[in-house]
Amino acid sequence: MIQKKADKPHHPLLIIGYGMESWRFCQQLVKYDVHKTMRIIVYGAAPLPAHDRVDPIRHFESRDGQERRLANPDWYAEHGIELETGTWIERIDPKASLAMDAEGREIAYSKCVLATGRLPAIPPIPDTEVPGECASSHETACDHLVALGDEMADTLALRLAGQQPYRDSGGGERSELPQEHAPQNWPDEAILCNCTRTTCGSLRALAREGCDSVRALGAASGAGTMCGSCLPQLAGFVGESAERFKDTASHKGGRLLLAAAAIAITLILAGIVLPPMPVADTVQSAYYRFSTIWQERGTKQLTGYTIAGLSAFALLLSARKRFSWLHFGNFGFWRAAHSWLGLATLAGVFMHTGLNFGDNLNRWLLICFLGLNLAGGLAAIALAAERQLSGPIGRQLRAYATKLHILFFLPYPVLLGFHIAKVYMY
Amino acid sequence: MKQSLREYRYWIAGLIGLCGYLGYSISIGPKTHFIPGETTHGHHQIEMSCSECHTPSMGVLQDACTKCHAEELERVNDSHPVVKFKDPRNAARLEHIEATRCVSCHREHQPEITRDMGVTLPTDYCYHCHQKIGEQRPSHQGMGFDTCATAGCHNFHDNSSLYERFLTDHLDEPDFKQMALTRARDLYDSPEGDALVEANADMPEDVEYSHQILHDWSSTAHARAGVNCTSCHNVEDEESGQMLWQDDPGYESCQECHEHETQGFLEGKHGMRLALGLSPMTPGMAKIPMRPEAAHRELSCASCHEPHRFNTNYAAVDACLNCHNDEHSLAYKDSKHYQLFVQASKGLKQDREAVSCATCHMPRVERSRSGETFTLVDHNQNNSLRPNEKMVRSSCIQCHGLQFTLNALADEDLIRRNFQGMPSTFVDSLEMAREEKRLAEEREKKQQEE
Numbered sequence: 001m002i003q004k005k006a007d008k009p010h011h012p013l014l015i016i017g018y019g020m021e022s023w024r025f026c027q028q029l030v031k032y033d034v035h036k037t038m039r040i041i042v043y044g045a046a047p048l049p050a051h052d053r054v055d056p057i058r059h060f061e062s063r064d065g066q067e068r069r070l071a072n073p074d075w076y077a078e079h080g081i082e083l084e085t086g087t088w089i090e091r092i093d094p095k096a097s098l099a100m101d102a103e104g105r106e107i108a109y110s111k112c113v114l115a116t117g118r119l120p121a122i123p124p125i126p127d128t129e130v131p132g133e134c135a136s137s138h139e140t141a142c143d144h145l146v147a148l149g150d151e152m153a154d155t156l157a158l159r160l161a162g163q164q165p166y167r168d169s170g171g172g173e174r175s176e177l178p179q180e181h182a183p184q185n186w187p188d189e190a191i192l193c194n195c196t197r198t199t200c201g202s203l204r205a206l207a208r209e210g211c212d213s214v215r216a217l218g219a220a221s222g223a224g225t226m227c228g229s230c231l232p233q234l235a236g237f238v239g240e241s242a243e244r245f246k247d248t249a250s251h252k253g254g255r256l257l258l259a260a261a262a263i264a265i266t267l268i269l270a271g272i273v274l275p276p277m278p279v280a281d282t283v284q285s286a287y288y289r290f291s292t293i294w295q296e297r298g299t300k301q302l303t304g305y306t307i308a309g310l311s312a313f314a315l316l317l318s319a320r321k322r323f324s325w326l327h328f329g330n331f332g333f334w335r336a337a338h339s340w341l342g343l344a345t346l347a348g349v350f351m352h353t354g355l356n357f358g359d360n361l362n363r364w365l366l367i368c369f370l371g372l373n374l375a376g377g378l379a380a381i382a383l384a385a386e387r388q389l390s391g392p393i394g395r396q397l398r399a400y401a402t403k404l405h406i407l408f409f410l411p412y413p414v415l416l417g418f419h420i421a422k423v424y425m426y
Numbered sequence: 427m428k429q430s431l432r433e434y435r436y437w438i439a440g441l442i443g444l445c446g447y448l449g450y451s452i453s454i455g456p457k458t459h460f461i462p463g464e465t466t467h468g469h470h471q472i473e474m475s476c477s478e479c480h481t482p483s484m485g486v487l488q489d490a491c492t493k494c495h496a497e498e499l500e501r502v503n504d505s506h507p508v509v510k511f512k513d514p515r516n517a518a519r520l521e522h523i524e525a526t527r528c529v530s531c532h533r534e535h536q537p538e539i540t541r542d543m544g545v546t547l548p549t550d551y552c553y554h555c556h557q558k559i560g561e562q563r564p565s566h567q568g569m570g571f572d573t574c575a576t577a578g579c580h581n582f583h584d585n586s587s588l589y590e591r592f593l594t595d596h597l598d599e600p601d602f603k604q605m606a607l608t609r610a611r612d613l614y615d616s617p618e619g620d621a622l623v624e625a626n627a628d629m630p631e632d633v634e635y636s637h638q639i640l641h642d643w644s645s646t647a648h649a650r651a652g653v654n655c656t657s658c659h660n661v662e663d664e665e666s667g668q669m670l671w672q673d674d675p676g677y678e679s680c681q682e683c684h685e686h687e688t689q690g691f692l693e694g695k696h697g698m699r700l701a702l703g704l705s706p707m708t709p710g711m712a713k714i715p716m717r718p719e720a721a722h723r724e725l726s727c728a729s730c731h732e733p734h735r736f737n738t739n740y741a742a743v744d745a746c747l748n749c750h751n752d753e754h755s756l757a758y759k760d761s762k763h764y765q766l767f768v769q770a771s772k773g774l775k776q777d778r779e780a781v782s783c784a785t786c787h788m789p790r791v792e793r794s795r796s797g798e799t800f801t802l803v804d805h806n807q808n809n810s811l812r813p814n815e816k817m818v819r820s821s822c823i824q825c826h827g828l829q830f831t832l833n834a835l836a837d838e839d840l841i842r843r844n845f846q847g848m849p850s851t852f853v854d855s856l857e858m859a860r861e862e863k864r865l866a867e868e869r870e871k872k873q874q875e876e
Contacts (some may be wrong), residue, residue: 279538281549282572284553414448
């Protein structure tokens, strides 16, 4: 079966693996009628069809091995799914969407799903992570897998069927995992805490060495000390109740965050587009007295230090990720508070400058400040969008906006320091 | 943490660089990046000499302003001197406006609120203290506070040609006076040393010179006053302390004899950079229109006064127009004033009847020193401009009536045309002064009768 690259949508869906997740996935594809619109090819290195590996003993108890067999080749033929057993995929070129099997045949695919498990072999593919006994499309970023094969197979099938898959937004309504699939039983190299890149292996090692609480684990490895969304999973490693951490792990304050972001972005855009506040043309008006707020030295110091102080408070969100004594309250609320503090500094800056960007250092500082807040607002919007959009786009938007937020933040203390120094030196 | 450091390493390195650069700038480097806003027309030339006005860690002290401006304020009898506001009776007024400090009304680097004369308050600031003027002076009833300082009425500082007594003293003057003569210079008019001739010229042998230079020198005032080549060209060398020949001596050489003129030059817009040890002013730095080809000319005494010929006629008009390119300057040669200047140049009229650029902008003024009064040319053009009533006494009323003068100075269009035509505005102050005078006389009469 040598296929030339034709127009991509008509290329088959290539499923590598013939185990229980592959079967589960095919079942779901059939359930959602994906097989009717898409050519599907399944590659299995082993000649035997999928069987229940969770309880393999029963397989041997049965007389002919049929009883625990999950699917037979006829089922595949019946639904028009091509089955290639006894051979395997040796190489995958994700950029060209080409796979080559052991017999040298090239298969051009539109999507390729790896459902190989850990054996017989995971094809060496660059730019792809294969987190153990899980199935995943290689086109999807594979980090932070917290669901098991079945759930992923379901999700993936649903997505291929063009439907919005169920997505967990943290501590929500995910069904409880069976004990044997709980994170503490995940493979050593599986990453549990994505913020600190801590693997299950190192967490297990720490638990063996005597870390007996989530807090101790966090202190030793940093895991769970940043965004906190993995705290319930960490609990399993030390025998604590996951229930206790559900609240900490969930991100509350989403609406507050979004509201602050929307107001901030509107204010910043207005600040950029609108001309500076007009100059009062009479000392007899209330507006003149108001406008002295951004003109008089005294009030300027007041607003200036208020902004600096609020900025320092906003920095506590970052500090919370680094200092354990700040680990109280829900992370979502901290983030919402961060956003409202940001909004308050924005209001302060408007009062400090009267929307006048000034020249030179003052102008750079203001641009840096507005960029910082704009990127922060965008990150918050992207966070909300991530929940709506799902998948890599939302995640990437948020990552870019967060990175931009940090990039704009870094010069802020430098410019602000020189701004204050300049005022006092001259 | 380590990962973040790695991720942002280039950016962080850039920031460390920025820190270093800004640190260098704020301490020993040029402070360009720290200027918060455009500097006013009065100070932009010297904006890079920060410490001239800013005292390190003390901001702008009163002294920063007074060291240049105090002399003028005292000379014109400032109407609102600091001492007036230090009077306890005026303490309450200071709550509205801190009038003991120049920067309360004149703030630098704030172009968005800077108005004429570098004032950074709304134009009706007089309201703060003079709210009841309508009751005290019925003639002022109904007038807006934004009209107080408009041309021809009041100035905050220099009212020397606007105060009531001065107005009543100059009522009913003709527009054009019969004796229309400017003052005559009387300083340096008599030579002090023995007159020199070409043979006395004492330049070193290796100096190249033309006979034109020698002729110009020997036939003009310097040779007549016994000022030889080396008197100006020998300049003290900073390193060795020896007097060495210099082909182009700076203002310091002129200053030896022309102290007042040089002082005016250094205080004015042409020389204020030199006074602070900066590079000479060039027309390219100016904020008002200048001829593009003159952009790189450097201003010193010699740029207007040809070094050996001292043609004051040239210095009074052509030297100006070589650089100045604004409407008012360009219209000068079509004006009646210029006609007078041409006639005087041809000898058809007296020198004192000519009206050149300098007549108004670098006028001949009377100054006193050690009880002696003399007339010299004021080379600081700030003394006769902004507000323009400053030139009333020093030049305009030598030839024109006060009413005509104030009318003309209030007519911006007429100024642009360099006074071609008659003023279209009418300044009421003289008539108001006349009315006040009449009322005062009536009151006096009544008192006498009683």
